[in-house]
Amino acid sequence: MESALAARLAAAPEEGIAPVHFVWIVAKDRASGTPSPMGIWSGDEDLTVTVALPDGTTASRAYLGGLGLEVEGLQYVADLTDNPVTVTLSQIAPAAQALVRGLDVRLAPVEVHATTMTGGALTSAPQLQWVGIVDEGPISTPAAGGAGGIALSIRSEIMTQLGQVNPAKSSDVHQKRRAAGDRFSEYAAVIGERKMQWYKR
Known part of the structure; x- marks a missing residue:
């Protein structure tokens, strides 16, 4: 963990904290089956940042904003408990529609990065928090005047494999x-x- 982010987390009880999440989903084109990656984050504007990859390298990626992104359920345990992470999106955002309706997100690889914001700027480069696959992606269509959304359930691929019957x-x-x-x-x-x-x- 970068020192700037560690310092911000340590000061959170007194100064508060503004977490931001970055989600990278490698969905597939429904017609050709070719990978179609898409980056989304919890900010309002589009952003290009450099993130650490699971293999230890780094990459510069473009992330789309304004999707009402929320990430819940991030837990760090020392056992084999399967704790899926929920990624929630606004269903009316065009990019969200393109992702879940235009592309095939079933079993799509997902990376979740996170950091915080200080004075309107990122505290540090986004840190890798979770690697998994899309297990479920229900779209909630509300009644008139209600609130809907898209909730992607991201499960650890390792835990998914361990739980399968050979x-x-x-x-x-x-x-x-x-x-x-x-x-x-x-x-x-x-x-x-x-x-x-x-x-x-």
Whole structure:
């Protein structure tokens, strides 16, 4: 964490804090399937900033503002709890419409960066906070006079993979499909029916 951001967080109880979030979503074109990345942030104007990537490098990215972006549910735990992050957008913003209706966001990779603002300027370069994939993206259409929105549920891809059930069977056929000479499960189908005393041949 950059020293300027650490100092701002330390002073938050006395001076308050104005957090800002940056969300990078790599959706797909519905027709061609090609990646169509889009950056959005919680400010009002468009902004180009340099952010740290998950692989340790940096990149300059353009982020669109004025979408009513809110990020909730960021938690840091020491166990394998699956805590999805919710990214909320205004459904009437043209960029939000283009993202969720014009592009395919299902399982789209997402990066969430955050920093704070001090005197109308960013306290530091946005820091990487979360890496995941879009799990759900319901669009709430309100009644007349009501409030709607778009809520993207971002889950950790690692936790998603850990929670999935592996359909592969530990059978001789499956093992040989992976490696023709594999004999590890050669007797797997019948070994359960065999009754053998360990001291007899």
